[in-house]
Amino acid sequence: xxxxxxxxxxxxxxxxxxxxxxxxxxxxxxxxxxxxxxxxxxxxxxxxxxxxxxxxxxxxxxxxxxxxxxxxxxxxxxxxxxxxxxxxxxxxxxxxxxxxxxxxxxxxxxxxxxxxxxxxxxxxxxxxxxxxxxxxxxxxxxxxxxxxx
Numbered sequence: 001x002x003x004x005x006x007x008x009x010x011x012x013x014x015x016x017x018x019x020x021x022x023x024x025x026x027x028x029x030x031x032x033x034x035x036x037x038x039x040x041x042x043x044x045x046x047x048x049x050x051x052x053x054x055x056x057x058x059x060x061x062x063x064x065x066x067x068x069x070x071x072x073x074x075x076x077x078x079x080x081x082x083x084x085x086x087x088x089x090x091x092x093x094x095x096x097x098x099x100x101x102x103x104x105x106x107x108x109x110x111x112x113x114x115x116x117x118x119x120x121x122x123x124x125x126x127x128x129x130x131x132x133x134x135x136x137x138x139x140x141x142x143x144x145x146x147x148x149x
Contacts, residue, residue, distance in 0.1 A: 002039055004039040006043070008047060068111070
């Protein structure tokens with residue numbers, strides 16, 4: 001369940017020490033949630049919690065940020081048998097025209113949740129038109145070139 005941005009935004013507006021720009025992306029249902037509704041209560045609870053951080057919570061947060069930079073986290077769906085088999089170095093059939101191997105992810109998220117395209121995907125995006133190959137949809141292994149225009 002999401003939070004309503006209104007209590008957090010109102011708290012920020014009331015802070016006379018704040019100087020800066022606010023970029024606010026709003027889902028109307030969350031922004032216009034009535035007082036006492038779950039989205040509003042979740043936001044108010046987050047505000048109360050942020051004002052009462054003790055030393056243990058602050059230290060735990062700082063440690064968590066450092067660990068996230070050093071530890072690789074995996075997605076459960078990346079560990080299925082089908083996905084793992086995709087990574088085996090099985091050669092293509094002789095004469096098969098297949099495209100290049102795609103990167104596992106097209107972007108990464110930084111600590112501030114900004115998405116950055118991975119360099120390998122960016123290089124593929126700059127490839128000249130007409131040089132890619134696709135697999136034929138009938139799964140025979142034949143390849144077809146993109147339609148000429």
